[in-house]
Amino acid sequence: MQRPFAELAVSLFAEPALSKAKGPFEAERTGSERFASGRANRLRITGIHGVNFLSIRNANRMGRYGMDQKDLELLEKSAAAVRPKDPTEEYFREIIRSLGEDPTRQGLDRTPRRVAKSLRYLTSGYHQDLDKVLNGALFDVAYDEMVIVKDIEIFSLCEHHLLPFFGRCHVAYIPDKKVIGLSKIPRLVDVFAHRLQVQERLTRQIAETLMEKIRPHGVAVVIEARHLCMIMRGVEKQNSVAMTSAMLGVFRDEHRTREEFLTLVHGPR
Numbered sequence: 073m074q075r076p077f078a079e080l081a082v083s084l085f086a087e088p089a090l091s092k093a094k095g096p097f098e099a100e101r102t103g104s105e106r107f108a109s110g111r112a113n114r115l116r117i118t119g120i121h122g123v124n125f126l127s128i129r130n131a132n133r134m135g136r137y138g139m140d141q142k143d144l145e146l147l148e149k150s151a152a153a154v155r156p157k158d159p160t161e162e163y164f165r166e167i168i169r170s171l172g173e174d175p176t177r178q179g180l181d182r183t184p185r186r187v188a189k190s191l192r193y194l195t196s197g198y199h200q201d202l203d204k205v206l207n208g209a210l211f212d213v214a215y216d217e218m219v220i221v222k223d224i225e226i227f228s229l230c231e232h233h234l235l236p237f238f239g240r241c242h243v244a245y246i247p248d249k250k251v252i253g254l255s256k257i258p259r260l261v262d263v264f265a266h267r268l269q270v271q272e273r274l275t276r277q278i279a280e281t282l283m284e285k286i287r288p289h290g291v292a293v294v295i296e297a298r299h300l301c302m303i304m305r306g307v308e309k310q311n312s313v314a315m316t317s318a319m320l321g322v323f324r325d326e327h328r329t330r331e332e333f334l335t336l337v338h339g340p341r
Contacts, residue, residue: 113176147319160188170176194229197266205263206285209253216289218329221257222243222337230301231268239297239313242337245282248291257282271297279318290321292333 168175175184222245230237241261245252264277279293294317303310320327327329 088259089181094189096192105227109244152297158185158188160191161185164188194227194265195267197263200263200266202260202281202285203264205259206256208253210250210286211253211277213247213251214249214251215247215251216249218244218246218333218336219251220333222253224258224261226261226265226274226295226297228265228267228269228297229271230272230299233301233305234268235300235304236300237269237271237299239295241278242294243278243282244292244293244323244333244337245286248289250286250288252282252286271295271299271314273316275316283320290319290323290325290329292320292323292330293318294334294337 089263161184164187165175168180168183173180175181220242221244222240224241224243225238226241227236227238229235243257243261260281264274264281275293275295279291282288282291282293294315296313296315298313302308302312302314319330323333324330
């Protein structure tokens, strides 16, 4: 008797030799395990951790697999059963349950996985190498006037409530024979913004890192941000904006240099 597609898929996922954690794998069956009515005899999946069910569904519509809706659902559940559990995902499943909701109901059943994935992205700055981000983009240029990159959009997570704060960052430096590629400044900002942060520390980290890496005459950083921990909860002040600054080198020592920077940053946009 020929086996339905989903039943065979379950057996494929259950075989340790085929449950590879990374990379594509192929499974093939012949003889009595081939499918009737033109059903595929080859299952190609992009690894247990990243099964692309959208691709499988699209291929199925084109007649490649001949699965019905129940087959598709069973295939997805089979893969989920052998997927190694992500601790972060499990924690959020328990949080949802503790709030009085059912984490298995439609609409919430995949929420823990989505939240875990988004948090990994929003805290990806912990795993980035600053030297690789800057990639040696320092250039000898005979220029000793102020360089400003303003209105850099920032998004970060408040470490006290894990709620977002967002706004703009303005960065300036005065070169000492070397300039940095302009795109590297927003990239550097993102490295520190993609962490659990307080705005004061974030401002200081950006300034001190630029001072260390390019050794200019001075660095200035100003951040203007709205914090959802103040807007959605607590004092609930929807129009409040937090401003922080870090002035190093000539920006701290020379009043006129500091004033020039602040005028250029807060002038007409």
